[in-house]
Amino acid sequence: MNKLFIIKIGGNVLDDPAALSKFLTDFAAIKEPKILVHGGGRLATKIGEQLGVKASLVNGRRITDAQTLDLVTMVYGGLVNKQLVARLQHLGCNALGVTGADGNLIRASIRPVGEIDYGFVGDIRPSGINSTLLYFLLQQNTVPVFASLTHAGGVMLNTNADTIASVLAIALSKHFDVRLIFCFERKGVLRNIADENSVIRTLNAELYQELLKQGVFADGILPKLENAFAAIRSGVHEVLIGDAASLSRNTGQETTGTLISK
C-alpha cells in the first residue's frame, strides 16, 4: 500500500509566525500523499474578544454555543484555513481547504446532552468519513487541509482536531499505510518530563503497558497515548508524536519523535 501522512498542528505552530513558515515549507516538500488538520489558535480568542463572544464554560468544560460556533466557523473554517491554503499553494502544494461538511467528508452526530450540554459539538466515527471522495482527491494530487469542523442536520459542528486526525487515519487505513503525526510542543514522549533529551523513540503496546506500570508518563501525555494506541488497534500503521520543527525528519525513516506501532 502507498504511504499517507496525516498531520495535525495546533495553536503552538499557528501562533508562531517563524514556526509556521518552517512547518509549511517542510509540509509542502513532503512527496507522499498527505493531509493537514488544524485548529484555530489564539486568533479565534482574539477575534472572539473583539466581537464580544465570551468563552462559555460549564464545570470547566468549554461549551460551543451559537455565537461560538459562528466564531469558529469564521476563524477556523475561513480565515485560518484559507490563509494556510493560499500559502501552501504559493509553495507549490495543491492544498484544498475543507471542513467535514464539504463533500460530506466527515458526517458527525451532535453530542447528546448528558450532565453537560456541550452545545454545537460533533462526535465522529470512521464510518462517517467519505473516504471514497478523499481517496479520489488524493489521487488528483490535491492536499486536503481540514479545519476542525464537522456537520450534522444542516448545521456546522465544532469537533476536536486530534479526534478528526485520528478518525481520518482509521478510515483511510484501508487504502493507505497511514502515519498519523501529532505535532505538539515537545520533541516526543519523554521518559523524564524534566529532560527534553529523554524522548522514547519507539513504543509498542507491550512497552507501553510496562512503562505505564512504572508510572513513567505525566498526566498531560496520557490522553494522547491512549488516542494513539486506539488508532493503532483500529488499523493505523504508525502514530508519531513529535514537534513541528522536526517534521522533515519525522516523515522519513530516521524519526526524532516517538514512533508508535503495534
Add this chain to the structure above:
Amino acid sequence: MNKLFIIKIGGNVLDDPAALSKFLTDFAAIKEPKILVHGGGRLATKIGEQLGVKASLVNGRRITDAQTLDLVTMVYGGLVNKQLVARLQHLGCNALGVTGADGNLIRASIRPVGEIDYGFVGDIRPSGINSTLLYFLLQQNTVPVFASLTHAGGVMLNTNADTIASVLAIALSKHFDVRLIFCFERKGVLRNIADENSVIRTLNAELYQELLKQGVFADGILPKLENAFAAIRSGVHEVLIGDAASLSRNTGQETTGTLISK
C-alpha cells in the same frame, strides 16, 4: 454535451431567510451538474462594524485593505460558505465549499495599481481556472459552492462574484453546455423599468443592438448585459438573468427570466 448550471446569488437572497430557504431547496433539486457562486451580503458589513473594520472607499470605489481582506475571508469563505454547505448537505446535495485558492481552482493576478490602488483584489481570466479538477469534482457528483475569493502569490484576494461566475462559465464551456444564471432582484431584464411584467424573455446579439439604439435599457442593467454577451461571445451556451424565486422555472425549458443566447 452535458448541461451545467452555474448560478450566482447576491445579498438580496442571502439576507432574506425565507428567500434563501426556498432558493436552497430549489437549487438542491436541480438534477444536472451545478455550481453555486455567492458573495457575502449584509453579514460582512455587520461583523465588520463589530470588529471596527470601516468600509474603505477611494473616489467612491471600494478598496480591499488588509483588514477588509481578513473580514471577507472569514465571512464569505468561512461563515456564509459553510452555512450554505451544511444546509445543502441536509437537503441531499453534496456541496463542497471552496474559494479560488482551494485546489488552485481560480488563480488570479493582483489588480495593478493605477489611478486607484484597489488593494487585495484579484483579476481573473478563463486560463486561470483549474477546469480539470472542477470537471473531476462534478463527475464525482459534488457541487462546488464558491465564495467570491481567489488567490495569488500566497495571499487571498477579493474578486467580484459576477466575474467569478462568468469566468467559470467560459472555462467550463469546453466540457459542458453551460447555462449561466444571475439571480437578481427583478424577474428579468425589463423593456419598461416601471413594469415588472415587461420582461424581455429572449435576447440575442441582434435584438440587443436594436434595443440599445432605442435606449430601452436602464443604466443599472447595462453592465450585466455587457457581461452576459461577453460570456456568450466566449462560448457560453446561454445566460439567464432572473429572480431567485423562479430558479426552478429558469433551470427548465419554460423560463421566466431573460434568456440570452447568440
